[in-house]
Amino acid sequence: xxxxxxxxxxLAALARxxxxxxxxxxLEGDFARMMAMAxxxxxxxxxxxxxxxxxxxxxxALRADEPADAGANLAAGAxxxxxxxxxxxxxxx
Amino acid sequence: xxxxxxxxxxxxxxxxxxxxxxxxxTLNPWDPxxxxxxxxxxxxxAVAARLVPAALGTDTGGSxxxxxxxxxxxxxxxxxxxxxxxxxxxxxxxxxxxxAFAASARDLRLLLRAVAGxxxxxxxxxxxAACAAAPLGKDGxxxxxxxxxxxxxxxxxxxxxxxxxxxxxxxxxxLGMRAVEVAMPSLAHAIPAYYVIACAExxxxxxxxxxxxxxxxxxADGLDATVAxxxxxxxxxxxxxxxxxxxxxxxxxxxxxxxxxxxxxRQLVRRDFETAFESCDLLAAPAAPTAAPPLGxxxxxxxxxxxxxxxxxxxxxxxxxxIALPCAPVGGLPAGLQLIGPMLAENLLxxxxxxxxxxxxxxxxxxxxxxxxx
Numbered sequence: 001x002x003x004x005x006x007x008x009x010x011l012a013a014l015a016r017x018x019x020x021x022x023x024x025x026x027l028e029g030d031f032a033r034m035m036a037m038a039x040x041x042x043x044x045x046x047x048x049x050x051x052x053x054x055x056x057x058x059x060x061a062l063r064a065d066e067p068a069d070a071g072a073n074l075a076a077g078a079x080x081x082x083x084x085x086x087x088x089x090x091x092x093x
Numbered sequence: 094x095x096x097x098x099x100x101x102x103x104x105x106x107x108x109x110x111x112x113x114x115x116x117x118x119t120l121n122p123w124d125p126x127x128x129x130x131x132x133x134x135x136x137x138x139a140v141a142a143r144l145v146p147a148a149l150g151t152d153t154g155g156s157x158x159x160x161x162x163x164x165x166x167x168x169x170x171x172x173x174x175x176x177x178x179x180x181x182x183x184x185x186x187x188x189x190x191x192x193a194f195a196a197s198a199r200d201l202r203l204l205l206r207a208v209a210g211x212x213x214x215x216x217x218x219x220x221x222a223a224c225a226a227a228p229l230g231k232d233g234x235x236x237x238x239x240x241x242x243x244x245x246x247x248x249x250x251x252x253x254x255x256x257x258x259x260x261x262x263x264x265x266x267x268l269g270m271r272a273v274e275v276a277m278p279s280l281a282h283a284i285p286a287y288y289v290i291a292c293a294e295x296x297x298x299x300x301x302x303x304x305x306x307x308x309x310x311x312x313a314d315g316l317d318a319t320v321a322x323x324x325x326x327x328x329x330x331x332x333x334x335x336x337x338x339x340x341x342x343x344x345x346x347x348x349x350x351x352x353x354x355x356x357x358x359r360q361l362v363r364r365d366f367e368t369a370f371e372s373c374d375l376l377a378a379p380a381a382p383t384a385a386p387p388l389g390x391x392x393x394x395x396x397x398x399x400x401x402x403x404x405x406x407x408x409x410x411x412x413x414x415x416i417a418l419p420c421a422p423v424g425g426l427p428a429g430l431q432l433i434g435p436m437l438a439e440n441l442l443x444x445x446x447x448x449x450x451x452x453x454x455x456x457x458x459x460x461x462x463x464x465x466x467x
Contacts, residue, residue, distance in 0.1 A: 008337075015296065015340040016303070017333055018313075018321035027334065033396040034338050037285050038351055044282040044358045051356025052363055054187050054217075055173050055412030061216035073214075091305050 001039065002032045094207055097145055100135025104329045105299065106151055106184045108132045109159055109401045110391060113331045118388060121164060122460035123426055127385040130160030133194070137164040140194045142463045147195040147204045153185050154287050155380075155405025157192035158417035162380035162429025165419045165458060167446065168194045169201050170405075172437050173412030174219035176205075177212030185294035186217075188287075188409045196465075197456050198418065198446030202228070205439065221437070229444035231268060237445070239265055239432075240275035240373030245404055247280070250382040253423035258379045261420040261430040261449065265377070268448050275369040275376070279361040280407055286358035287406040288335075288399055289342050293352050295332075296339025302327060334395060363411040370435045375445065379404045380417035380429030408433050416442040419455040427458070 003011065005024050008031060012019045019027065071084045080087035103113040111134025112118040119134035121127040122142040129138045133150025137160030140148050150157045152170035161168025169192055176191040183189060193204040202224075209224035239262060246255045262272050302308035304323025305316075311326040313319045328336065342351035369376060382404060391398035408415040413433055420430040430449075434442045450456045459465060 003341075011337055011341055011344075013321075014344065015333075015336050016300070016317075016321050016324055017328070017336065018318070018325040019333075027337070030334060030395055031337065033394065034288075034334065035341075037396050037399065038289050038338065038342065040285040041282055041289065041354050041358050042350065044279065044286075044354070044361060046354065046357035046361060049357045049360045051353050052360040053356050055363070056217065056219070061213075061218075063213065088306050089310070 001035050003028070003035070100139050100148065102135055102150075103132035103156075103331075105182065105295070105332050106132040106153055106156055106189075107295070107331050107335055109155070109398045110134075110386070111160065112388065112392075113329055115329060121385050122463060123165065123385065127387055127426070128163065128390070130163035130381065130385065132156040133192070134160050136194050137161055137166055137168065140164070140166045140196060141460055143196070143459070143465055146466065147193060147200055149204075149208070150192050150194060151181055151184075152190055152192040152409065153188045154291060154409050155402045157194065158380045158405045158415060158429065158431060159401065161194055161417040162431075163385035163427065165422075165427030165455075165460070166194050166196060167198050167201050167416070167418050167450075167456060168192060169205060169416045169439070169442070170408065170414065171205065171209065171224075171439055172219070172414045174217050175209050175224065175414070175437065175439065177210070177215040177218050179212055179215045183298040185291040186298060187294060188291060190409070198416065198443050198450055201416070201446070202443045205443070209439075219437075224439050226440040228447055229440065231448055234445060234448055235269040237270045237375070237441075238373040239270050239272045240369050240376040241272055242275050242277040242280070242369065242376060242378065244277045244280040245376075245378035247403070249400055249403055250379055251384070251423065254379050254381070254383060254428050257421040257423055257428040258377065258430050261418075262377045264453055265445065265449060268452060270445070272377070273373050275373055277365045277369060277407070279358065279365045280403070282358045283362050283407045283410060284399060284403050286355040286362070287402065287410055288338070289351050289355035290359065290410075292335045292339035293343050293355075294339070296336045296343065299328070299332070299336055331395065359410045362407050366407070366411045366413060366433075374434075375438065375441060376433040378431045378433065380431035381405075384423045384426035384428055404431060412436065414439050414442055416446050418446050418449060419458065420453075421455060422458065
């Protein structure tokens, strides 16, 4: 499958990327080769198989249903924090 | 353990060569005109040049073993869940695993012991994760069967690399192990399945980089335009390509044909490994299909770059541990033997690696102008 420049523009919008016409044209050839590679999986003999999304087969790990203070961990992982609160840049200038 | 610093790497761990970095390409200490391998390029190059005795990296499809092979150092991708991923930037969450580089398998064991272990703050961390077992020693390796699958030596693997790996297998046989042939027919589909899954997960994981709460911001007129401009300014070309592919394979009308089909191929790959390990204890394969290519070899063809992962990505799809060890050089450049084991068989892999390195000298070879610690 080869995507046209218009289709790539739509895909870029879905991916929330701003690509100009020159970038989209440059991407056309690379993306066609990537799609050709991806299409090879159609030839694999997978009838009757379930997909494997996670090698350990379990869902989300559960912890004890007890209240815990997540503030310290949250702050430790934040770019900036003040008085136990995560500091974020203004969303609307 | 004292951390000496951070090293260069491919942007968001997306790259086979080490050239996709906003800071420029890492150079291979063996030949600065060649790539060091990626994505954990700086870690491998730093260990090869003996700037550090050991280094950490991450391995989603070969990003530890590939640069280890190109730079002539030892590298291990542990079983999925052995080492916590907390603190790593997620690329493809079902494949990502932290790994290690060192000058020898013995040093790899020391570092792995330090970083392995259960972490309740990583939901994929295995409860039994540990790496404290004692080395098996030569006696413990007697009679072990090494599976050799022809599919790991398929088109794309250079003759010189194949010969070097087969020579390494012969050396393991000299140590009392026995080579047996096994079949891995699904490997022909592993690379496309890996890239479909990895890109799909990347497109989801990297959606958080919106320039508002996460990532750098490039202002534009309006919210949506700011998000799109921020992402386009912040992501390099290779990351953008993979996000685009991941968005496509998850999109309505295509998700069954691509993403869900790739998950089924992943099941096939895992079954092939399970079947192989019914008749052998570990698998031997090249770590990289070629010696380090010249810089810029894949600039015009990303798919050609992806094909370099053909020997490493299968272990990630199945979550299995794998180690890369320097074997006989090819054209004066390092080549890598890869050993792949069943889930949580790190001790077996490290023990085999230690025995191999006691019997050979390839891991002691140094790049021009570099000196060892001793």
